[in-house]
Amino acid sequence: MRDVAVVSFAQSPCQAANRRDDMADILLPVIREAVYAAGIGRDDVDFVVSGSHDFYEGRTFSYIESLDAVGAWPPISESHVESDAAWALAEAWSWLQLGEGDIALVYGIGRGSLPADLDQVVPAQLDPYFLAPLAPHRDAIAGLQAHAAIEAGLTSEQGMAEVVVRCLDAATGNPLAQRSGQVDVAQLLDAPYVSSPLREHDVAPIGDAAAVVVLAADDAARRLAERPAWVRGLDHRMDTHYPGVRDLTTSPSTRRAIGRAAELAGFTTSDVDIAELHTEYSHQEAILTNALELNGAVVNPSGGPLAGRPVTATGLIRIGEAARQIRDGNADRALAHATSGQALQQNLVCLLEGDG
Amino acid sequence: MTEPITTMPSPFRMDYTYVAGTGRSVFLRGLAERKLMARRCAGCEQVYLPPPEFCSRCLRELEPPFELDGRGVVSTFCVVSFPFPGQRIDPPYVVAYIQPHGAGTRLMHLVREVEPEDVHIGMAVEPVWVSDDELDTSLLSIRHFRPVHNGGADA
Numbered sequence: 001m002r003d004v005a006v007v008s009f010a011q012s013p014c015q016a017a018n019r020r021d022d023m024a025d026i027l028l029p030v031i032r033e034a035v036y037a038a039g040i041g042r043d044d045v046d047f048v049v050s051g052s053h054d055f056y057e058g059r060t061f062s063y064i065e066s067l068d069a070v071g072a073w074p075p076i077s078e079s080h081v082e083s084d085a086a087w088a089l090a091e092a093w094s095w096l097q098l099g100e101g102d103i104a105l106v107y108g109i110g111r112g113s114l115p116a117d118l119d120q121v122v123p124a125q126l127d128p129y130f131l132a133p134l135a136p137h138r139d140a141i142a143g144l145q146a147h148a149a150i151e152a153g154l155t156s157e158q159g160m161a162e163v164v165v166r167c168l169d170a171a172t173g174n175p176l177a178q179r180s181g182q183v184d185v186a187q188l189l190d191a192p193y194v195s196s197p198l199r200e201h202d203v204a205p206i207g208d209a210a211a212v213v214v215l216a217a218d219d220a221a222r223r224l225a226e227r228p229a230w231v232r233g234l235d236h237r238m239d240t241h242y243p244g245v246r247d248l249t250t251s252p253s254t255r256r257a258i259g260r261a262a263e264l265a266g267f268t269t270s271d272v273d274i275a276e277l278h279t280e281y282s283h284q285e286a287i288l289t290n291a292l293e294l295n296g297a298v299v300n301p302s303g304g305p306l307a308g309r310p311v312t313a314t315g316l317i318r319i320g321e322a323a324r325q326i327r328d329g330n331a332d333r334a335l336a337h338a339t340s341g342q343a344l345q346q347n348l349v350c351l352l353e354g355d356g
Numbered sequence: 357m358t359e360p361i362t363t364m365p366s367p368f369r370m371d372y373t374y375v376a377g378t379g380r381s382v383f384l385r386g387l388a389e390r391k392l393m394a395r396r397c398a399g400c401e402q403v404y405l406p407p408p409e410f411c412s413r414c415l416r417e418l419e420p421p422f423e424l425d426g427r428g429v430v431s432t433f434c435v436v437s438f439p440f441p442g443q444r445i446d447p448p449y450v451v452a453y454i455q456p457h458g459a460g461t462r463l464m465h466l467v468r469e470v471e472p473e474d475v476h477i478g479m480a481v482e483p484v485w486v487s488d489d490e491l492d493t494s495l496l497s498i499r500h501f502r503p504v505h506n507g508g509a510d511a
Contacts, residue, residue: 017373120370
């Protein structure tokens with residue numbers, strides 16, 4: 001295995017709706033910032049890979065527009081995943097492991113504000129025969145999962161509100177967060193249900209942002225960063241597509257992914273100082289904490305997705321934030337998690353470490 | 357044996373907000389005023405029409421927009437002879453890449469008011485705009501391009 005590290009991370013502010021910038025314009029300043037921070041020029045980048053989803057853009061091959069911000073001339077080595085950009089980082093990591101190059105630029109663009117009504121779009125991601133015709137509300141399946149999680153004793157409406165309070169408080173230190181502030185549990189529990197037992201605050205606020213991570217291998221990583229955040233272990237797994245055959249209160253794919261990532265890394269979740277979890281809903285923190293066997297780590301010090309969820313950039317931001325904690329010397333070991341699909345269907349786990 | 361289900365209606369309707377961006381908005385607003393607004397890159401001298409906000413080669417912001425008259429030459433073309441769903445015009449008709457004078461990029465549009473067999477690469481053409489009440493922030497504000505018969509020499 002080669003040593004591969006996050007050497008740079010940048011993101012644009014999470015906005016409920018960015019009506020000024022097209023896909024390239026939202027990305028260009030973020031690429032500039034990340035590349036500048038790494039002290040490289042774009043000619044030094046060997047591979048570019050991105051993640052986004054046409055469901056949110058409303059047209060096919062939408063990500064092509066973003067390539068204008070990469071400088072795809074002369075022609076570059078490039079790839080894209082139709083998913084959260086954390087999976088693009090997994091592709092870049094594999095590409096670097098294969099020895100194809102030394103520096104990879106990973107970006108995610110999420111523009112959840114473009115669909116006029118997510119209730120029209122979310123059902124299209126579901127099984128077309130049994131689920132899509134029912135046109136469930138965007139948060140309906142999450143509501144089923146939350147209710148099951150409460151019934152299983154994993155959390156409670158009070159516990160979910162406590163997660164939100166902690167995340168929004170942490171987000172007051174994150175100038176790029178979409179939502180932050182000091183709120184109290186009683187105040188949150190006064191709000192009406194969106195999809196019971198979920199209230200508005202339990203649902204990560206969807207919006208627009210771009211994020212960029214620069215990965216580098218071996219000597220390049222040591223050259224580009226004072227304290228690289230080494231990706232020691234990375235794995236992603238998926239559960240079956242049809243929620244009806246899953247036990248929604250557990251996440252076997254997360255459990256399996258952390259098992260494999262820990263095997264690669266030589267350390268596991270009990271050793272990490274912080275964990276950035278891709279919680280699209282507050283109740284999912286309890287499910288993920290169980291699956292990952294988190295014990296004592298600070299969860300979502302950035303505020304996490306409950307403070308801003310720019311759809312397909314959200315998971316990549318978790319990795320960037322976890323790496324930032326290592327690069328800033330606040331953590332020696334960190335975990336980042338990303339998810340895709342309904343009710344934690346697909347999960348990615350990344351274990352990071354700073355030099356001792 | 358149960359007869360297999362072979363079709364299942366699955367109607368979807370999805371509405372989206374289109375964010376044109378600042379660069380593209382300049383071009384689209386111009387079209388509603390019968391103007392073709394281009395922008396130049398100070399780094400590589402490329403003139404974009406339509407212009408984005410920045411040069412995709414140099415990644416620098418483009419210079420302020422300026423107007424081109426839309427006259428240019430056919431850079432390449434094909435004759436569409438085949439009918440297809442959603443077609444707006446009866447085939448055969450000419451689809452061309454137009455190289456407007458002063459622009460470094462090409463615009464795709466129709467070439468009409470000429471027999472398809474008389475179109476050639478290098479032919480001088482000019483835009484034919486729609487009437488005032490049809491003008492919009494759309495390339496359809498140009499109805500088509502047509503040959504220039506006086507004053508426009510072939511390239």
